[in-house]
Amino acid sequence: MSKTKLTPLSEEHLDMVLEWRNKPEVRANMYTDHIISKDEHYQWFEHIKSEKTKRYFVFYIEQQPCGVIGFTEINQNAGTASWAFYSGDTSIRGVGSKMEVSALNYAFNSLGLNKLYCEVLEFNDKVITFHKKHGFSVEGIFKNQHFSKGRLWDIYRLAIFKKDWNRxxxxxxxxxxxxxxxxxxxxxxxxxxxxxxxxxxxxxSDTNKLHIDDAYSREYGFDKSLVHGFLSGSVFSKIFGTLFPGEGTIYKSQSLEFKSPIYPNTELNAKIHIETKIGNRLKVRTLVLDKDDNPAITGYAEIILPLETA
Incomplete structure (x- = not known):
């Protein structure tokens, strides 16, 4: 496995980082997308190097510098920070994932944060999906917040908590x-x-009061209002499409049998078990278990593996 490391950004890195930062594909996804001059770049470095709420690193694979990772708005009292990254050499296979994992490990293990968040422009949907694959969830969308390319764009705010990254x-x-x-x-x-x-x-449009009204649901013998069965079962779509196997998976079929009620804000576990693999097609046992490992939903799914994993 390739060795990776984060090296604090220093003056010796500045010319190389400026070249990366001014690449069109990098600038296009930034809030400031103009070509940055050397003077502006060096002034920025002088400003941030003494800022306790900011830390910037050059990311290395073996001895090769590959990109920049930055943490800002570091709040040790709240245990939070914002972060961003960009790669300088996209020809290296898997560099983005390696950078994301390194950033998350540093945030939660070295900085001791409880929560890491970021903002991504609406048109950069690949990065939004990429962050989700590494455990981030969308916390909110700032509508028509940023002007670029002649129009207004939404800004997506994503975050991950330490407990989720540990898992x-x-x-x-x-x-x-x-x-x-x-x-x-x-x-x-x-x-x-x-x-x-x-x-x-x-x-x-399923406004059945069993899903909305606690008092009404108790009349039918339930503890409170119920989660829709198909909403509970939709967790398998998330897993197949973003986690296991991941992006590019084709979801062919799914059976669901509802064994016991699921209530809002209840801790659940979705379990996937691969039963057969023929070529690039998997038959998968799917389960939703309650906190006592009792089945709430059982079923089977058929999926087609992504091209790169088949």
Whole structure:
């Protein structure tokens, strides 16, 4: 495995970093997309090098510098920070993922943060998906917040918590080993909020009061209002499309049998178990388990592996 490291940004890196930062593909995704002069770049460095709330690093694979990772708005009291990165050499396979993992490990293990967040422009949808694959969730969308390319764009705010990274950092090696054979399993912890239930009710037009009204649901013997079955089962779409196997997976079919009620804000585990693999097609056992490992949903799915893993 290639050795990676983060080296604090220093004056000796500045000319190289300026060349990277002024690349059209890098500038296009920044809030400031003009060509930066050497004077402006050096002034920026003088300003940030003494800022306690900012830390910038050059990312290395072996002895080769590959990109820049920056942490800003570092708040040790709150345990939060913002971050961003860009690669200087996109020809290196997997450089983006290596940089993201290094940043997350530094944020939670070295800085001791509880939460790391970032902002991504709407048109940079590949990076939004990329962050989600590494455990980030969208916290909010700032509508028509940034002007670029002759129009206004939304800004997506994404974040990840330390507890989620602790879990995902163990799962990632399995997700990347590209071995999706019979017997392989994958578990994903999740919960569904009341707000998500109400949003699904509106989107699906399923406004059955069993999903909305606690008092009404108790009349039918339930503890409180229920999560829609299809909303609960949609966790498998998230897993297949973004986590295991990941982006590029084609979801062919899914059966669902609802064994017990699922309530909002309940800790759940979705479990995937690969039963057969024929060519690039997998037959997968799918389960949603409650906190006591009792099945709430059972079923089977058929998926087609992404091209790079088949």
């Amino acid at each position: 995902l950092s163990i799962e990632l090696p399995l997700m990347r080993d590209n071995k999706f054979g019979p017997g392989k399993t994958f578990t994903h912890q999740f919960s569904i909020s009341k707000e998500q239930v109400l949003m699904f009710s509106e989107a699906s």
